[in-house]
Amino acid sequence: MPANVTGDPLGITAVFSDGSRAGFTFTGTPCPRLAGDLLAALAVMVHPHGELDAADSVKLYCAAIRNMAGALAGAEGGGFAGGVGDLARGQVARYWMSAPAWAEGASRRLVLACGEAGLVLAGGLAELAGGRSFNARGTRPLEPYGEAEWGALARACVTVAEESYRAHREALAAAAGGADPASAGWSAGNLRWLLSRWGPSTVEAVSAHAGLSVHVARRRGGHVRASTELFPHTDVVIAYRLLFGVYSGLVPDGIDDLVTGGIDWAGDATVLLSYVKGRTAAESVNLPKAAVRLLEQWLSHSALLRSFLPAGQQNALWPRTERPTGDRILVSPPARSTLQGWIRRHEVTGEDGVPLKIHRHRIRTTHEAMRDTSAWWGSSRQLVDPNHSPRSEGDHYLSAPTPRQRQLVDQIITDAQQDLLRRARPPAVVTSDQAAGLLREYPQLVATLKLTDQVIAELTGGERDVFTAACADQLSGLHGPKGRPCPARPWVCLLCPLAVFAPRHAPNLVRLQGFFTRQWQAMPSAQFMAVFGPYAARLDEVLAGYDPALLAASAPPGDDLQIPLRPEERPA
Secondary structure (H helix, E strand, O other): OOOEEEEOOEEEEEEOOOOOEEEEEOOOOOOHHHHHHHHHHHHHHEOOOOOEOOHHHHHHHHHHHHHHHHHHHOOOOOOOOOOHHHOOHHHHHHHHHHOOHHHHHHHHHHHHHOOOOOOOOOOOHHHHHOOOOOOOOOOOOOOOOOHHHHHHHHHHHHHHHHHHHHHHHHHHHHHHOOOOHHHHOOOHHHHHHHHHHHOOOOHHHHHHHHOOOHHHHHHHOOHHHHHHHHOOEHHHHHHHHHHHHHHHOOOHHHHHOOEHHHEEEOOOOOEEEEEEOOOOOEEEEEOOHHHHHHHHHHHHHHHHHHOOOOHHHOOEOOOEEOOOOOOOEEOOOOOHHHHHHHHHHOOOEOOOOOEOOOOHHHHHHHHHHHOOHHHHOOOOOOOOOOOOOHHHHHHHHHOOOOHHHHHHHHHHHHHHHHHHHHHHOOOEEOOOOOHHHHHHHOHHHHHHHOOOHHHHHHHHHOOOEOOOOEEOOOOOOOOOOOOOOOOOOHHHHHHOOOEEEOHHHHHHHHHHHHHHHHHHHHOOHHHHHHHOHHHHHHHHHHHHOOOHHHHHHOOOOOOOOOOOOOHHHOOO
16 A cells, blocks of 8 residues: 555555554644645655655654755745745755755655656756765764674674584484483483473473472472573574674664565575565575575574464564573564673673673674675675665775775775876887987986896896886886796786886887787777776887887787787687
């Protein structure tokens, strides 16, 4: 059922995908025509026509409508009393410049939705609404956990999950060999046999069935351990949930409401997980292998407990007993205070030595920061929340790198800047093979490369030649390890600051130009520019320094046989 705008009183009602309803009225709101038009735009943004699928989301946009209507109605120089079609670009720009960031963002989206609602906007208003916001949101990107903190949290979760699952399997094996304690007596195997058929039960109920007093049953013991091993309780569920977030990066409001019906197995190692976020409709994501294995383990671990849930709750993914000795089964997520208590009990500390404060949204941020970015090749949106735009994802999740990642990013930036500087230098093309000419015509080159008389003699005499140039120092490590011969491809020398191009190199340079021409014809233009573009441009600069007659006499054959290419670089 779509959202409906009501006229008396002015308001909006909506029914969401989960069957819930919500209604908001605008009694006494100034500028009712504007409010009505914006409500019409809001109606097309709500499920099933739009993405808004929760009462809180609609409430936010209603607050933005009230804010905009009140601000324009009370503007200096005469209040506004018209509809959306009467709004002038400058009038709206003034409002957005002074509005809170949340109100500006919501009202911009409302104005853009007016076109879908059949409303006509003044010239330029739609372009203004689609432009950059005037007010930046006052939120900071979530800082990821430190590597030591992240490792400590993961290790604690793995320890709890693995130990409890191992004990669970041993308890199931003991239960299979047990018997009814009412006739076979009170023993560890018999207690597990009874609990595996009764479900979570108190010691009072079990002792009464076995014909013992509660005092005697407690003195003999075994009930707490049997119940703890057979049925995962809150402590175990917290470990699984935290570890699932570490492995998958799913945010908490998606994890909270996961159900077994949303797990779609595609083979033995792939899971398509469907989940419902609190503010939008259903989404799905492919889980990483580690999360798939953990999910398999949890489904096995919780299968016995799930079998005792009421008929309407057996698809709940996170069932738990309230405490090891109780008979109450819960499906709701653990409270935040319980989560912090788990951290203290398992001694998970932060870098400051105090118990680590768990902010589950930071788990997503850290998952993104720690994930190997090589997995993004060809799929830059892998496991990026489909409810977020790429810009939002980058601002709030991917822009908070670890110290090691910041160091690597800084190094990449430094290398790129140095590469730009090298490309900006003019190529060193000498017109004579004589050292005297080199010294006379290129004093700056000699000073930059720190060339000695011996090196100059070797450069001009051909002793330091590579395919396309003479190299001032092949062991400098500019394109490979220092102290070892340069492994660069022939065209890389074109942009190398150590290269000196002499007249004797003209034939090879012209051969390389022919190679570029054939690659241009064989490759898509975008691919050619990405691979060979900078080198082809520099080759034109180098050849411009040669005598045209020399280049004409150096016309190469129409093949690449004389170019040192690898087998995969030669045409088929």
